Amino acid sequence: MFFVFVLAQTMVLGRIHLFDYATPLLYVYFVLSFPRNYPKWAILLWSFVLGLVIDIFSNTPGVAAASLTLIGALQPYVFELFISRDAAENLHPSLRALGLVKYLYYAAFLVLLYCLVFFTLEFFNLSDWTEWLKCVIGSTVITLVLIMTFESVQGNHE
Numbered sequence: 001m002f003f004v005f006v007l008a009q010t011m012v013l014g015r016i017h018l019f020d021y022a023t024p025l026l027y028v029y030f031v032l033s034f035p036r037n038y039p040k041w042a043i044l045l046w047s048f049v050l051g052l053v054i055d056i057f058s059n060t061p062g063v064a065a066a067s068l069t070l071i072g073a074l075q076p077y078v079f080e081l082f083i084s085r086d087a088a089e090n091l092h093p094s095l096r097a098l099g100l101v102k103y104l105y106y107a108a109f110l111v112l113l114y115c116l117v118f119f120t121l122e123f124f125n126l127s128d129w130t131e132w133l134k135c136v137i138g139s140t141v142i143t144l145v146l147i148m149t150f151e152s153v154q155g156n157h158e
Contacts, residue, residue, distance in 0.1 A: 001030060001033075006027065006050070006053050006054065006057070008026060008027075009025070009026060009027045009054055009057075009058075010054070010057035010058065019134075019138065021131070021134040021135045021138040021139070022134075022135075022138030022139050022141065022142045023135075023138075023139050023142070024139070024142045024143055024146050025111075025114070025115070025118070025139055025143045026143060026146050026147070026150070027050060027054060027064075027068075028068070028071065028110070028111055028114050028143060028147075029146075029147050029150060030046075030050055031043070031046070031047050031050070031068055031071050031072050031075055031110075032071075032075065032093060032106070032107055032110055032111075032147070033092065033093060033094075034046075034072075034075055034076070034079075034093075035090050035091060035092045035093070036076075036079060036080075036083065036087065036088070036089060036090060036091045036092075037089050037090060038076070040073075040076055043072045043073075043075060043076065044069060044072050044073060046072065047068040047069050047071060047072025047073075047075075048065055048068065048069045048072070050064075050068055051064040051065030051066070051067065051068035051069060052064075052065045054068075060122060062121075063118055063121045063122050064118065066117070066121060067114050067117040067118040067121065068114070070113070070114075070117055071110055071113065071114050071117075074110070074113070075110065078106065078109060078110060079093050079106065081106075082098055082102045082103075082105065082106045083097075083098070093106060094151060094154075095148070095151040095152060103151065104144075104148065107144060107147050107148070108140070108144055111140050111143050111144055111147070112136075112140045115135075115136045115139045115140045115143070116136055118139075119132055119135045119136050119139070120132070123135075
């Protein structure tokens with residue numbers, strides 16, 4: 001799936017800028033999908049490598065790597081907030097496992113945080129904060145729509 005997300009982002013999704021602000025960042029879904037009790041060091045490593053590869057192909061030096069590493073560091077803890085203590089040890093975050101509302105909150109929190117960090121680092125100053133806000137909100141919404149669509153299609157095929 002790693003290579004699929006890299007190819008999709010660099011070849012197709014990275015070139016889409018709806019209304020000049022909203023860019024789908026579907027590769028964040030890769031980090032959201034790590035199961036419960038997956039080694040934290042491995043999540044950090046995968047997140048950093050994915051971000052680094054996206055940075056190389058998107059000409060965003062270090063922005064995606066830093067943002068994805070932060071999301072990778074927080075993902076296990078955020079996921080624990082949305083599951084019961086007696087849930088399976090290898091539970092995968094999914095629409096089917098969490099339900100619509102919990103999964104939407106889980107994904108929305110991490111995607112919004114990712115977009116906040118990503119666009120803050122990319123803009124580096126908030127002199128035009130309205131453009132920054134449009135990018136954050138637009139990219140969060142379009143990314144969430146893609147993730148929820150992907151999850152619903154994937155859930156129907158299982």
